[in-house]
Amino acid sequence: MALNWKSVSAEHVRAAIAEVAAARTHDRATGLVLLDGDRALPAKEVLRTAYRLANKLPADSAVKFSSGDGTLNILRQLGFTAERRKPM
Numbered sequence: 001m002a003l004n005w006k007s008v009s010a011e012h013v014r015a016a017i018a019e020v021a022a023a024r025t026h027d028r029a030t031g032l033v034l035l036d037g038d039r040a041l042p043a044k045e046v047l048r049t050a051y052r053l054a055n056k057l058p059a060d061s062a063v064k065f066s067s068g069d070g071t072l073n074i075l076r077q078l079g080f081t082a083e084r085r086k087p088m
Contacts (some may be wrong), residue, residue, distance in 0.1 A: 001063055007054045008047070010078045016049035017041060028085075032067055035074050035081040043082050 017036050024041065032043035044067040051063050065071075075082040 003051060003063070005051070005074055008050050008074070008078070008082070009054065012050040012054040013046065013075065013078055013080060015053050016046045019049055020046050020055075025052075030085045030087045032071055033083060033085055034075055035083070039083070043067070043075060047071050047074060 013034075017034070017042075020041050021036070021039060027040040028042045029040065033040040033044050034043045035041075042066075047067075048063045048065075052059070052061055058064070072082045072084065
C-alpha cells in the first residue's frame with residue numbers, strides 16, 4: 001500500500017526531530033541527513049517518525065519506504081534543509 005505523504009506536516013517533522021534527536025547520541029556524518037541547527041539527523045528516520053506521528057500509528061509500527069531523493073524532496077517541500085552527504 002502506498003503511503004500518504006500529504007498527511008505529514010512541518011509540525012509533525014518538528015516533533016519527529018525532537019523525538020529522533022532525544023534518542024541519538026551523535027550526529028550522522030554521511031548519507032541522507034536533515035539539518036537542524038548544528039545537528040545532522042538521519043532523514044529517513046525523521047520522515048518515518050513524522051509519518052507515524054501524522055497518522056497516529058504506534059511507536060513500533062513498521063513504516064517502510066524507499067529513501068533517496070523522494071525523502072529529501074518531501075522534507076524540503078515542508079521547509080527543512082535536507083541533503084545527501086558523501087563520505088570524506
